Amino acid sequence: MLARAARFVLPAVWLGLIVGISLIEAPLKFQAPGITVPLGLGIGRLVFAAMNVAEAVLAALLVIASFASRAPRAERILSLVLTAVLAVKALVIRPMMHATTDAVIAGESEGGSGLHYLYIAADGLLIVGLVALLWLAARSLLGRAAEAGADARRSRVG
Numbered sequence: 001m002l003a004r005a006a007r008f009v010l011p012a013v014w015l016g017l018i019v020g021i022s023l024i025e026a027p028l029k030f031q032a033p034g035i036t037v038p039l040g041l042g043i044g045r046l047v048f049a050a051m052n053v054a055e056a057v058l059a060a061l062l063v064i065a066s067f068a069s070r071a072p073r074a075e076r077i078l079s080l081v082l083t084a085v086l087a088v089k090a091l092v093i094r095p096m097m098h099a100t101t102d103a104v105i106a107g108e109s110e111g112g113s114g115l116h117y118l119y120i121a122a123d124g125l126l127i128v129g130l131v132a133l134l135w136l137a138a139r140s141l142l143g144r145a146a147e148a149g150a151d152a153r154r155s156r157v158g
Helices: 002-029 037-068 073-105 115-157
Strands: none
Touching (some): 002 037
């Protein structure tokens, strides 16, 4: 029962984390009075490193819940795909971005890197995938609830 509920709760929390940090906090940070680009990048590094750790925990728990609750095949595959996208984002793209941010923080560059767009694309894939996963999980959970209700009605009638 807990693993089935986790199949819905975990993607919702993960989606909220991405929306809160990537879509709200990151752009607003640079609008705060006194925040320079190097300072904003330094803060962003800390925030996104912590976010990636939280995402990794959520992804691991989601994969475990998907397999433990015997989720439909599509949910299990999608949870693995989302975990792979997260791994690429956190272990490949983010470290590659460090050279650019190091140069900006050190005052050696004004910044600008296409890698930032890859990171945004990875977050976009995660958002789309998490919405799809929430839809699949809700459909599956509601379907099971409807079946349980029908079984209960049949047992009272029969």
